[in-house]
Amino acid sequence: MLYGQDTTVNIKLQKAITSLIDQYSQAREKRDTALLKTILTQDVDQLVSTGEWRIGLNAAVEGMMKSSAASPGVRTLHIEKIRSISPSAAIVDCRYEIQNADGTARKMWSTFMVIAEKKTWKIMAIRNMLPAPNN
Template identity: 50%
Template sequence: MLWLIGLGLLAASMASGEGAADDAAIREVVKTYLAAREQKDEKLLASVFTADADQLVSSGEWRRGRASLVEGTMASSAKEAGKRTVEIETIRYVAKDVAVADGRYVIAGAAEDRRMWSTFVLRREAGGWKIAAIRNMLPAGRR
């Protein structure tokens, strides 16, 4: 009987991703995304996105496709000074190869720190985890 429970728990954990190794890889993709922005490295930035990635930024602008994300991200980084950080707080696996990561997004060092939320949808591809979607949200009542 206990082995059936153990087998069930094992199956459930396998269905929800691979655990700590996947969590670490996902956090690393987000760190690489931020580093590419900081270094203004278009090639590195493009490497973290799926070909069909999209982003909805806090201003309401949509960016669709890898090239649009790279172009918009580089323009945004050039326009808005400050150090960007994203502290991933939760990672949830909605399928074996799809994860949703939520984190606090801060742009510090400008006139006033911008405090937002970001949600990343990541998909595991042949080369590892890639960002398929980003949603940046400004808390209600703040602009």
């Protein structure tokens, strides 16, 4: 007999992962490289909406800082769904908005793969996507 994987997220896990995504958002907003380096794994990878890959901690942090400088604005992540893959791994889907100084907003999706590394939740992968028109 086969059993499906339990993908439910308990309150403790939800709070820990929500805190991690909030820390990421704050680090991006404040351009806090020290915080980013504590919440991203060494082998983090990021695919941004332009199609650029950032592989490894240094490339990811450097790219994030350049992106924040080139596209200033208030960045907001709204968690839509957390799916547990195992007790130490989860997928987090977020709506990602950058509120530009001119009042316009850039609306995207971000998916985070997060893992518990030595009992501390960290981001190991980020995928940013532009939604199809009218979404």
